Amino acid sequence: MKMVLATLLLCAPTPMLAGSGVAGHTYSRGVQRFVHSGKRPIDFRVRSTTARDRIRIYDVTYASALSGRVPAYVVIPDGKGPFAAVLFAHWAMEGSQTRNRTEFLDEAVALAHAGAVCLLPDAPFARPGQKEDSNPLSAKSISMFFQQILDLRRGIEILTRRADVDKTRIGFVGHSYDANAGGVLAGVDKRLIQSLRPLPGSHFQWRDTMRRKESQAFTSLLRVPLSCRLQPRQWPLHRGHFSCRGGY
Numbered sequence: 116m117k118m119v120l121a122t123l124l125l126c127a128p129t130p131m132l133a134g135s136g137v138a139g140h141t142y143s144r145g146v147q148r149f150v151h152s153g154k155r156p157i158d159f160r161v162r163s164t165t166a167r168d169r170i171r172i173y174d175v176t177y178a179s180a181l182s183g184r185v186p187a188y189v190v191i192p193d194g195k196g197p198f199a200a201v202l203f204a205h206w207a208m209e210g211s212q213t214r215n216r217t218e219f220l221d222e223a224v225a226l227a228h229a230g231a232v233c234l235l236p237d238a239p240f241a242r243p244g245q246k247e248d249s250n251p252l253s254a255k256s257i258s259m260f261f262q263q264i265l266d267l268r269r270g271i272e273i274l275t276r277r278a279d280v281d282k283t284r285i286g287f288v289g290h291s292y293d294a295n296a297g298g299v300l301a302g303v304d305k306r307l308i309q310s311l312r313p314l315p316g317s318h319f320q321w322r323d324t325m326r327r328k329e330s331q332a333f334t335s336l337l338r339v340p341l342s343c344r345l346q347p348r349q350w351p352l353h354r355g356h357f358s359c360r361g362g363y
Contacts, residue, residue: 149264149303155180157269169193170227172220177273180265183244187236187270188216190223196279199231201286202270204263204293205238215241219288232280234270238263238293263296264303271306284308 158178165172173189192198205218216235223233239259240247248255267287275282287307289297301307 146303149261149268149299157273158184159273167224168228170224172224177269179239179262180269181262183239183242185236185266185269186216186242187234188220188223189273190220190227190233190235191279192227192230192232194230196232197281198279199284199286200274200277200280201226201231201233201288202267202274203233203235204267204287204289204296205235205241206290207238207240207292218290222288232274232277234274236266236270239266260296263293264299267293267296267300268304271304275306282306 155178160176161173162176163174165174170193171191173191175187175189176184177187179185201223203216203219203223205213205215208214211218216237219233219235223235226233239245239262245259247259250256271285274280274285285306285308287297287300289295289300
């Protein structure tokens with residue numbers, strides 16, 4: 116709940132705009148808060164490459180929109196494309212070993228087998244040298260959340276620059292903390308065709324999720340056949356905690 120409040124605080128219009136009475140103007144000005152600076156090059160670097168059943172997994176970094184570097188995995192299908200693309204963003208559950216870019220790596224490999232390029236970045240709190248504030252409503256926590264949205268937009272930029280990616284088939288999957296970020300992302304970045312966001316506080320079982328109506332819509336728009344390739348998770352599925360919506 117606190118993370119939801121932080122999201123609302125971050126996205127709230129300024130007092131001046133709130134009193135303007137012009138909804139379109141408020142939205143356009145609000146979106147500008149999430150336009151990443153073009154002054155800092157993305158500076159994409161590959162650190163190492165591994166293979167899993169003809170699927171290539173690249174350990175990469177790229178420059179954050181604000182400061183430091185973003186560790187990430189890029190998972191590439193076998194073939195020339197053009198492929199769909201999916202940006203995965205992980206949860207923030209304290210004590211979890213998958214509180215980082217590894218959370219969806221198995222799913223990304225499954226998607227790659229089905230014909231999708233996947234990017235899995237670390238959120239700011241999971242990056243080397245970063246120290247979190249335990250209060251999600253503190254200025255530091257909100258600043259990290261804001262940085263995550265900007266860096267996810269950079270992730271979309273990385274995907275759209277790839278020659279093997281179909282720019283009309285880019286989707287987003289965010290879990291818990293990054294379901295919040297994905298809600299903002301879907302509102303400010305028109306390059307996403309579809310997003311699947313298990314909502315804050317939920318756990319989910321990916322295989323069951325793919326049988327749900329909203330998940331079928333997700334895969335249908337991306338035109339990627341997924342359900343038969345995904346492996347079951349051992350997490351409980353909380354029904355009713357999913358949001359799936361199209362892009363623009």
